[in-house]
Amino acid sequence: MREQGERADAAKNRARVLAAAAELFRDRPAETVTMEDIARAAGVGKGTLYRRYPSREAIAVALLDDHERALQEQLIAGPPPLGPGAPPAERLATFYRAVTDLLEQHGHLALAGETGARRFGTGAYGFWRAHVGSLLTAAGIAEGRAALVDLLLAPLAPELYRYQRDAGLSSRQIADGLTVLAERVLA
Template sequence: MDDIAKLAGVGRGTLYRRYPDRASIAVALLDEHERDLQERLLRGEPPLGPGAPPAERLAAFYAAMVRLLEDHSHLVLGSEVGRSRFETGAYGFWRAHVRALLTAAGSPGRTRWSTSCSPRWHRRCTATSARCSASPLSRSPKR
């Protein structure tokens, strides 16, 4: 906390008034990186951005999310306190994005996933890209 306060040019007390705990600081620092990924999902090139089939976009999203988690693991781990991480706007965005892609892909489990995409399932899927790419949802749907 002292190092962060010094870098920000404020006192430690000022820092604690704005961010009551370390998790709050980690969430704030992670926010910029999450916003960048959100922007690429909304306006980027396919397959991450619009224009690719839903299954390809989902696979690209999970690969990008794994990169984000690996690149900023210290912030992600620092923000994983209680449920606060899952109450951020970014997490809601990820959940809505995955839900929309699963619905658009017409996945067999569409009803279940569109109504409940639990944080525990999300952590399992983003923990390793190999597990996600092996998922039936990462394959293009047959039409």
């Protein structure tokens, strides 16, 4: 699926690692899952595990990848308002909602892999930056643009979503708040 030069046995082990990690991350808090746990659950040695994934975070990012890529395609070429064709404010609100859904479904993976400052280094973040940047331009907002892009992505931090959900807010309430934000900022 990723490397074609990959040997058959290696590919099988990669799949087992990902499957085992997915299950572990589903079952318990990310920070309690050790590399050794994943190796054992996958029936693989630590050396093998480290050969491919240098850290727990890298595994979580690999698991998230598919879901994030699907969203990226929608943003580029999907139907409006997620894809091109709708007014910027509406597109931003829809984007917010889509990420919210993603966090609701796969938040545990995001918390395992894209926490804190690491988040800014991922490919997904770069893509989202470009997306929001283009929406700002489309809305005719030039002032403070460079900083605004990141400021508008900050509310999507996985930790924040988790905190708000734990504080009793529903997924709907959070998405609604983000909608208000989107509409007011992109006027």
